[in-house]
Amino acid sequence: MNRLRNLVLLLALAACPAYLSAQSSTCIESDPFCTGVNYVFPASVDAPDAEDGPDYGCLGSQPNPVWYHMMIDNPGDIIIDMYSTPSNDIDFICWGPFADPHDPCVEDLTGDKIVDCSYSTASVEECVLSDVETGEYYILMITNYSNDPCNITFSQTGGDATTDCSIVPPQASSNSPLCEGETLELYAADMEDATYSWTGPDGFSSDEQNPVITNATIDNSGTYEVYIEVGGIQSDPSTTEVIVSPQPEVNAGEDQTIPYGTFTQLSGSLDQDPAEYTISWQPADLLGDPTILDPQTENLTSTTDFSLMATHSEYGCSDTDQMTVIVEGDPLSVSINAEEAICFGEETTLEAVVAGGAGNYTYYWTSDPAGFESTLPAPTVSPAVTTVYTVEVSDGYNNTSAQTTLVVNPLPEPDAGPDQSIPYGTSTQLTGTVTGNQSEHVVIWTPEEFLQNPDVWEPNTTQLETSQQYELTVEELATGCIASDQTTVTITGGPLQATISASQDYTCFGESVQLQAMGSGGSGDYSYVWSSDPAGFSSGIPNPMVSPQENTTYFLLVDDGFNTAEDEFFISVKENPEISVMPDTSVVYGTVLTLHAEASGGNAPYEFAWSPEALLEQNNIQNPATTELFSNVTFGVQVTDNLGCVSDEKEIHVTIETNTLSTFYSPVNPELCHGESTTLTGGYSGSIGEAETYWIDASGEVITFESTCEVRPDSTSDFYFVAHDDYFSDSVMCRVVVRQNPEIEIVPEGYSVQEGNVVNICVHDTVDLCVEQNQCTLHWSNGSTADLVTISSSGISADMQFYTIVAENEYGCRSSDSLYAYFSYNSCVGLEEQELSPLVVYPNPAKAVLYVEHPENVKLTNLSLYNSKGGLMISKRITSDKPMLNVEGLSNGAYMLKAESAKESFTTTVLIEK
Numbered sequence: 001m002n003r004l005r006n007l008v009l010l011l012a013l014a015a016c017p018a019y020l021s022a023q024s025s026t027c028i029e030s031d032p033f034c035t036g037v038n039y040v041f042p043a044s045v046d047a048p049d050a051e052d053g054p055d056y057g058c059l060g061s062q063p064n065p066v067w068y069h070m071m072i073d074n075p076g077d078i079i080i081d082m083y084s085t086p087s088n089d090i091d092f093i094c095w096g097p098f099a100d101p102h103d104p105c106v107e108d109l110t111g112d113k114i115v116d117c118s119y120s121t122a123s124v125e126e127c128v129l130s131d132v133e134t135g136e137y138y139i140l141m142i143t144n145y146s147n148d149p150c151n152i153t154f155s156q157t158g159g160d161a162t163t164d165c166s167i168v169p170p171q172a173s174s175n176s177p178l179c180e181g182e183t184l185e186l187y188a189a190d191m192e193d194a195t196y197s198w199t200g201p202d203g204f205s206s207d208e209q210n211p212v213i214t215n216a217t218i219d220n221s222g223t224y225e226v227y228i229e230v231g232g233i234q235s236d237p238s239t240t241e242v243i244v245s246p247q248p249e250v251n252a253g254e255d256q257t258i259p260y261g262t263f264t265q266l267s268g269s270l271d272q273d274p275a276e277y278t279i280s281w282q283p284a285d286l287l288g289d290p291t292i293l294d295p296q297t298e299n300l301t302s303t304t305d306f307s308l309m310a311t312h313s314e315y316g317c318s319d320t321d322q323m324t325v326i327v328e329g330d331p332l333s334v335s336i337n338a339e340e341a342i343c344f345g346e347e348t349t350l351e352a353v354v355a356g357g358a359g360n361y362t363y364y365w366t367s368d369p370a371g372f373e374s375t376l377p378a379p380t381v382s383p384a385v386t387t388v389y390t391v392e393v394s395d396g397y398n399n400t401s402a403q404t405t406l407v408v409n410p411l412p413e414p415d416a417g418p419d420q421s422i423p424y425g426t427s428t429q430l431t432g433t434v435t436g437n438q439s440e441h442v443v444i445w446t447p448e449e450f451l452q453n454p455d456v457w458e459p460n461t462t463q464l465e466t467s468q469q470y471e472l473t474v475e476e477l478a479t480g481c482i483a484s485d486q487t488t489v490t491i492t493g494g495p496l497q498a499t500i501s502a503s504q505d506y507t508c509f510g511e512s513v514q515l516q517a518m519g520s521g522g523s524g525d526y527s528y529v530w531s532s533d534p535a536g537f538s539s540g541i542p543n544p545m546v547s548p549q550e551n552t553t554y555f556l557l558v559d560d561g562f563n564t565a566e567d568e569f570f571i572s573v574k575e576n577p578e579i580s581v582m583p584d585t586s587v588v589y590g591t592v593l594t595l596h597a598e599a600s601g602g603n604a605p606y607e608f609a610w611s612p613e614a615l616l617e618q619n620n621i622q623n624p625a626t627t628e629l630f631s632n633v634t635f636g637v638q639v640t641d642n643l644g645c646v647s648d649e650k651e652i653h654v655t656i657e658t659n660t661l662s663t664f665y666s667p668v669n670p671e672l673c674h675g676e677s678t679t680l681t682g683g684y685s686g687s688i689g690e691a692e693t694y695w696i697d698a699s700g701e702v703i704t705f706e707s708t709c710e711v712r713p714d715s716t717s718d719f720y721f722v723a724h725d726d727y728f729s730d731s732v733m734c735r736v737v738v739r740q741n742p743e744i745e746i747v748p749e750g751y752s753v754q755e756g757n758v759v760n761i762c763v764h765d766t767v768d769l770c771v772e773q774n775q776c777t778l779h780w781s782n783g784s785t786a787d788l789v790t791i792s793s794s795g796i797s798a799d800m801q802f803y804t805i806v807a808e809n810e811y812g813c814r815s816s817d818s819l820y821a822y823f824s825y826n827s828c829v830g831l832e833e834q835e836l837s838p839l840v841v842y843p844n845p846a847k848a849v850l851y852v853e854h855p856e857n858v859k860l861t862n863l864s865l866y867n868s869k870g871g872l873m874i875s876k877r878i879t880s881d882k883p884m885l886n887v888e889g890l891s892n893g894a895y896m897l898k899a900e901s902a903k904e905s906f907t908t909t910v911l912i913e914k
Contacts (some may be wrong), residue, residue, distance in 0.1 A: 040153045041066065042150075066141065071136070073164040078129045084123045090146070090152060092118055177243040193230060202222060218246060250309070261358075279308070292839065293308075352402070361394065386408050406886065409479035412474045416472035420488075464491050465494065499567055506574055523698075528540055553571075575645070577599050581652050585654055589629075589630060592628055595624055597650070599647070610637045617814045667680075675741065678711060680695065682721030693723060698720075720734070744771055748761075763793050777805055779806040801820075804819055852885070852897070863900075864898040865910070
């Protein structure tokens with residue numbers, strides 16, 4: 001034990017420096033140290049303040065605390081120096097003495113136990129312990145007040161006292177935590193003539209004092225243990241925990257190209273759990289949230305390189321990647337391309353000229369004075385006053401605006417002077433003016449060809465022979481605005497002229513034309529003389545009415561007392577059309593007639609006019625149809641040709657005839673047997689138009705609206721055929737006599753008839769079949785006509801026989817009956833037969849399929865089906881436990897079913913009914 005203690009002491013004294021990878025942050029977890037060792041540890045940053053409870057003396061704050069304890073070996077004084085690398089503000093406090101390093105924690109760390117304390121701003125501190133005694137414990141707390149990363153070194157630098165290094169285990173440490181791919185460095189205390197033995201995870205072992213593992217992986221994480229041997233004495237093991245954190249891989253995403261002044265979203269990714277990492281994008285000020293993988297940028301105005309870093313929140317392993325956002329184009333800008341001024345009443349286009357930005361723009365125009373709004377890029381405006389127009393443009397990211405002022409200049413106010421009247425062939429002077437200074441305007445008169453000088457304010461006209469309107473147009477030089485005014489020069493008098501006009505230049509034979517004489521010029525006081533060619537017409541009035549019988553030229557002479565003027569007018573006389581109509585006729589009362597007419601002569605095409613219009617479907621076609629006629633009537637017609645010439649009227653006299661509706665039917669008085677039907681066919685004649693027909697029964701109920709009617713009365717009944725047109729009706733009765741059918745029944749004497757008209761008879765018996773009838777003729781299926789027939793079988797085997805009988809009475813009405821006679825041994829009484837279990841057959845009667853259930857303990861091998869005459873209809877081998885027969889193709893009747901096993905057979909009767 002003393003050898004091990006000495007070894008530990010030697011190790012502690014020789015360990016200079018000792019690198020501590022982790023420190024205790026509470027009193028109860030304080031680490032031991034001895035003053036023969038230089039201690040170096042990385043100071044904590046952003047760690048919690050020291051725990052509550054102790055009296056911290058001079059320490060106004062206790063950030064990032066580290067706790068140690070030491071035990072005095074040799075008494076005396078001890079001086080401990082502390083400093084930080086790089087130089088940062090550190091502080092300390094020391095309590096003691098105590099009998100134990102842990103029991104005082106933390107209530108016994110009182111003010112009277114404070115040995116030394118410093119709260120200076122220096123990076124070098126000195127702790128002095130005086131008159132310490134062997135076995136005493138002292139507790140030391142060092143703080144990193146600066147909260148900046150640094151290493152803190154402390155060791156004994158003076159005093160004759162020593163500490164007990166036996167409380168310090170051999171020193172083993174590492175540069176853990178580290179990141180995957182980095183070099184793992186292991187440290188052991190430096191001892192003379194010592195040998196080292198390291199072991200660790202993943203089969204690691206080494207005899208070096210400070211071994212390294214390059215390109216460390218996660219498999220190198222875990223506990224490493226070292227033994228130190230000096231002089232053949234081996235120390236207790238010292239361990240250090242190593243953490244190798246995975247190396248993250250980040251991807252900042254693909255480079256992007258965006259328009260100037262717009263934003264985008266970055267798409268970073270991380271191959272590890274993002275929750276364990278701190279995300280950091282740079283430059284952070286250009287991102288909405290630089291701590292997430294996919295932040296949105298601010299609006300960018302220049303190409304920017306973005307760097308993404310992911311750092312493990314606990315171990316600091318990190319990776320970076322870069323991407324570039326390329327900004328193309330220019331800043332969003334807008335200008336307005338527009339005129340500076342317009343004249344009142346004009347319109348102009350405002351054009352927003354946009355550059356840069358995202359390239360997809362929206363527009364919003366407003367005006368001052370208010371009243372104008374538009375979302376078009378180039379709206380058209382026509383303001384009444386000078387107006388300021390503002391356009392706001394957005395590209396979805398940024399907005400910009402521009403303004404323009406559109407001056408509205410008033411129009412000049414010209415005056416072309418008063419209207420004038422002058423004699424034919426003379427000239428006059430026009431008097432134009434304008435509001436304001438004439439020298440500030442340009443003037444032009446039109447039409448220029450009737451003016452001496454069209455660009456002066458008061459021009460002279462040329463000599464005028466017709467009235468003329470002049471327009472004065474004035475342009476204001478300063479604004480270019482133009483306005484106009486008009487004046488009229490009316491010419492009075494003129495050369496004498498004669499003009500004839502007429503309502504038309506032709507007339508139909510026998511009609512008149514209005515002539516109209518017009519004089520102009522001269523003195524204005526006119527007299528008129530009319531004549532014609534051929535001669536015969538004359539007049540002295542200005543507007544005579546003429547009725548030429550042939551083509552005629554009319555001459556006019558106008559006299560104003562000084563001169564005469566002449567004119568002539570030709571009128572052609574057109575031939576009137578002619579019309580011919582159908583002869584007078586007669587029609588049946590209430591019917592429709594088509595009228596006929598033919599036109600000729602004149603000038604085709606023709607227009608027809610018939611009367612009276614109320615009795616015609618159309619009165620303006622060549623061959624109209626009348627409405628239904630009920631009284632005598634006279635129709636008239638005229639024709640007008642293409643020139644308006646009208647023919648004489650022609651008439652058609654229509655006489656009305658009447659008629660009587662009559663009905664009939666077939667067959668007459670039909671007779672039926674009960675259950676039979678007959679078809680009655682009705683007809684009619686003498687109707688006016690088409691008649692409606694129907695059949696009714698004696699109660700008046702309609703049976704059918706057809707002309708034919710199928711009836712099947714149970715007894716003699718009356719039926720009526722009815723016909724009526726729009727004016728008359730008629731009906732006829734048909735009596736259908738119904739004869740009753742005879743009653744007939746086959747009775748087997750001594751036997752009863754079973755369901756399905758089957759009688760079961762012993763094969764040895766003879767049976768009389770008799771019928772009851774009254775004066776009927778009988779017809780048996782075996783050819784007999786007697787009231788009784790006798791039937792029997794061979795007596796050898798089962799037999800099925802079928803008999804029918806038909807009875808016909810004096811009216812030819814028939815009835816029938818039938819019977820299936822089944823001869824079998826089962827129907828014999830007293831015969832010794834083997835008892836057999838009955839067959840179960842269903843359904844019976846059958847329609848399509850017949851199922852057979854065999855007796856118990858009997859395996860059927862074959863099924864046979866025979867008709868009533870013993871003919872084999874079906875034979876089938878049995879292969880299933882539930883045999884069946886398909887009887888769909890067989891006719892109705894009674895059949896015998898035979899079922900066979902290897903030793904016996906069974907029979908039963910089967911009925912088939914569809």
